[in-house]
Amino acid sequence: MDEFSLYVLDITMNSVRAGADTILISLMEEGDWLTFSVTDNGCGMSKEQVEKLSNPFFTTRKTRKVGLGVPFLTMLAEMTGGGVKITSVPEKNEDGSENPDHGTVIRGTFGRNHIDFIPLGDMVETVKTLIQGAPNVNFSYVHTFPGGNVELHCAELRAMLGEEISLAEPEILSWIGGYLQEQYEGEA
Amino acid sequence: MKSLEELMAIKAKMADKVAVRQADGNEIRIVVGMATCGIAAGARPVLNAFVEGVTAAGLAENVTVTQTGCIGICQYEPVVEIYQKDKEKVTYVKMTAEKAQEVIEKHIKGGAVVSDYTIGAAKI
Numbered sequence: 001m002d003e004f005s006l007y008v009l010d011i012t013m014n015s016v017r018a019g020a021d022t023i024l025i026s027l028m029e030e031g032d033w034l035t036f037s038v039t040d041n042g043c044g045m046s047k048e049q050v051e052k053l054s055n056p057f058f059t060t061r062k063t064r065k066v067g068l069g070v071p072f073l074t075m076l077a078e079m080t081g082g083g084v085k086i087t088s089v090p091e092k093n094e095d096g097s098e099n100p101d102h103g104t105v106i107r108g109t110f111g112r113n114h115i116d117f118i119p120l121g122d123m124v125e126t127v128k129t130l131i132q133g134a135p136n137v138n139f140s141y142v143h144t145f146p147g148g149n150v151e152l153h154c155a156e157l158r159a160m161l162g163e164e165i166s167l168a169e170p171e172i173l174s175w176i177g178g179y180l181q182e183q184y185e186g187e188a
Numbered sequence: 189m190k191s192l193e194e195l196m197a198i199k200a201k202m203a204d205k206v207a208v209r210q211a212d213g214n215e216i217r218i219v220v221g222m223a224t225c226g227i228a229a230g231a232r233p234v235l236n237a238f239v240e241g242v243t244a245a246g247l248a249e250n251v252t253v254t255q256t257g258c259i260g261i262c263q264y265e266p267v268v269e270i271y272q273k274d275k276e277k278v279t280y281v282k283m284t285a286e287k288a289q290e291v292i293e294k295h296i297k298g299g300a301v302v303s304d305y306t307i308g309a310a311k312i
Contacts, residue, residue, distance in 0.1 A: 133255035
């Protein structure tokens with residue numbers, strides 16, 4: 001993958017598939033570092049599952065035997081002098097009781113000026129793609145960089161639009177794209 | 189600046205449209221594979237081309253574009269499947285945004301499968 005925005009798309013899809021209804025995507029560029037995190041309230045993972053994540057031959061899906069999303073992200077982080085950390089709370093405690101605070105946080109740091117880092121790419125397209133694929137999820141997107149920040153909160157949009165209108169409607173997606181684009185252009 | 193007022197205006201316009209749309213059994217469903225394999229192979233612009241192309245062609249009432257995970261043929265990504273009632277599923281492989289335009293024109297609009305891009309035409 002040659003754009004960072006594609007990594008963001010791929011990693012955030014994991015949260016969607018974990019059944020999360022609230023997902024925060026945060027990008028913070030400061031000094032030499034980019035910190036990227038995704039925080040979700042999905043089904044979470046056990047300690048053993050989290051440990052296995054860095055192994056490309058671990059995946060829960062049935063259609064193929066390799067899972068490269070997290071290993072790709074980890075490789076890019078480590079190549080640029082950073083790293084990836086995952087913390088997760090599974091839905092069920094060890095004694096079988098429900099844990100209401102379940103969910104996963106994945107956080108990576110990347111040397112944004114490192115020669116092996118890649119362009120950020122089209123973040124607007126990534127956010128639109130996520131909303132198109134999971135219009136019922138409350139995504140929050142916050143990108144902070146020197147001199148400005150760009151934000152989108154799906155819960156606010158939904159509060160305005162009501163439940164009848166899906167955020168995946170082409171007109172709404174196109175408005176979201178323009179809204180983000182103008183924030184980026186205004187801050188640049 | 190794109191304002192929230194503008195969003196409310198879109199809402200007002202859409203209220204009628206949403207009510208009109210209803211299932212008549214002839215819907216076409218376009219499904220784009222968006223797992224790691226799809227994304228790495230370029231599925232994001234393909235999905236976008238279908239979403240925008242279907243709307244631009246005025247087909248949005250009858251055609252839905254959705255995403256799915258990995259279907260197990262990663263070497264052929266980006267993979268796009270077309271589902272239509274009473275018709276065999278069509279699987280397009282190694283798609284691009286340009287090919288997507290062609291599929292909308294010929295297949296979705298015109299009803300003719302673009303067999304050059306189907307999995308049957310790909311060298312296995």
